[in-house]
Amino acid sequence: MLFQTIHTSGTTIYFVFFILFYWISHIPRTNPGAGWWACAILSAAIARLLLLILSNNGDIQLTIFSYSTFLILEKIFLVIGISRFLKVNLWNHWVFYLAGICSCWMLLAWYTAMPLWIYSIGLAVFNVVVLGFVTVVCFIKRNEVSQRLMLVVSVVCGLLVLHWATFPSIFFFPTWKVIGFGVGTLLVLVQYLGLLASVLLQFQKRLLDAEEKALELAYRDPLTGLNNKHYLSNLFEQALLLATRPHQLLAVIYIDLDNFKPINDSAGHKTGDEVLKEVAKRLKEYTRSTDISARIGGDEFIVIATQLDHIDQINTIANKLLQQLTREIQVDDNTYVLGASIGISFYPAHGDNLASLIEAADEAMYHVKRSGKNGYVVYGENMSLKE
Structure with missing residues (x-):
């Protein structure tokens, strides 16, 4: 049994x-x-x-x-x-x-x-x-x-x-x-x-x-590997916590590449993609570990600079970015030179949310475009172009 x-x-x-x-x-x-x-x-x-x-x-x-x-x-x-x-x-x-x-x-x-x-x-x-x-x-x-x-x-x-x-x-x-x-x-x-x-x-x-x-895929730009616009909102909330600490500032840096469209038109989108990858690489290398870099459009990028001790510190960051973005870029034995129009806004002086800060930085960036390109300006500072 x-x-x-x-x-x-x-x-x-x-x-x-x-x-x-x-x-x-x-x-x-x-x-x-x-x-x-x-x-x-x-x-x-x-x-x-x-x-x-x-x-x-x-x-x-x-x-x-x-x-x-x-x-x-x-x-x-x-x-x-x-x-x-x-x-x-x-x-x-x-x-x-x-x-x-x-x-x-x-x-x-x-x-x-x-x-x-x-x-x-x-x-x-x-x-x-x-x-x-x-x-x-x-x-x-x-x-x-x-x-x-x-x-x-x-x-x-x-x-x-x-x-x-x-x-x-x-x-x-x-x-x-x-x-x-x-x-x-x-x-x-x-x-x-x-x-x-x-x-x-x-x-x-x-x-x-x-x-x-x-x-x-949801939070990263598939071409450059940077954060995308969707994820930027979540990261901004985290960065905002740091900005509310005593003597800590936060800045939104809006970057629009100059002379990129001619590269796309003459050399093709494949070459243009390689140029964008190099730009993203430089943004990663020449921003601080506490900063946040993102690609929000074709040739538009945003850097959220966190834990700034004083307003003038943004000049050092912007000059470094401008210097790196205007360096020659090599793609398939060809050399390309870009420029960068950069607009900057501060929290909370120019807005208390990401949308308003991007809008202010975007307006400052267009002021640079209209003033001859290849420089940076802080929103509201009489929009005086700095190169």
């Missing part, structure tokens, strides 16, 4: 695992190992079901042969799944040759009516070799997915190696038959549970990576 209970429970749980692996394997871009493990656990379930059904007909050799055949299939699918999941570039045909040798051995033993304990040696050796391979691979590749999970799978497979090494003993010690199958069922369940958890963990990592990429 206990023997039947173990196999009935094992068969049922194996089928549940099959459904889970099968479902996960059909999720787009899931690692192909999951599909092979679905085939493996299904083969193990069928093996247990056949053992349960055929054990009542009295033909023990047919029972063992049927059980062994599906166990061999399980191990083939298990090895292929491990190789695909962990991207092991090994020659996997050895498992087919070994399975063929084991099958021939079992057929020979069946037709020659060998003692069952000799018959079972071939199956035991096959399982020991295959599970030993899985043990080693999971240990070596333990850092590919999850070190803990792969170590668990490796240890369980190692225990299954020892378990199968004792398999022929069930024909000498009948009491070990029930215990042995019970222990084997438990170890196989833990093994596939570890593999299932590894697939789910990889799936979770893929979702997190996709979310991170989506956030990156």
Whole structure:
């Protein structure tokens, strides 16, 4: 009765695992190992079901042969799944040759009516070799997915190696038959549970990576890698907290590139994109770590200068930016020279929110444009151009 209970429970749980692996394997871009493990656990379930059904007909050799055949299939699918999941570039045909040798051995033993304990040696050796391979691979590749999970799978497979090494003993010690199958069922369940958890963990990592990429696309300018206009509002709120500290100022620097359109028109948009990338690179290099740089349009950029100790400090920052943005830019052995019209506004003197500060800085920038370009001016300071 206990023997039947173990196999009935094992068969049922194996089928549940099959459904889970099968479902996960059909999720787009899931690692192909999951599909092979679905085939493996299904083969193990069928093996247990056949053992349960055929054990009542009295033909023990047919029972063992049927059980062994599906166990061999399980191990083939298990090895292929491990190789695909962990991207092991090994020659996997050895498992087919070994399975063929084991099958021939079992057929020979069946037709020659060998003692069952000799018959079972071939199956035991096959399982020991295959599970030993899985043990080693999971240990070596333990850092590919999850070190803990792969170590668990490796240890369980190692225990299954020892378990199968004792398999022929069930024909000498009948009491070990029930215990042995019970222990084997438990170890196989833990093994596939570890593999299932590894697939789910990889799936979770893929979702997190996709979310991170989506956030990156939402908050970053795809061409330059700078913050975009959408994210600038969020960053401004954080910068505002610093500006409210005693003796700390905040400035919005609006930059519009001069002479950029002719480059786009004459050299093409590809060259224009490379020029914009170089401009963004210089903004990153020559602004402070506490400043915020963003691209808000085709050739328009904003720098939020935070933690300013006094108003005159903006002159140093603006001069440095102007100097860097007017340096020659090399693209494909060609040299291009830009200018920059820069307008500046201060919080809270020129506005208490980002929109009003950008509007003031934008007006100051257009004053520079109308006054001959290539300079900077602070909004409201009689709009006197500084170069």
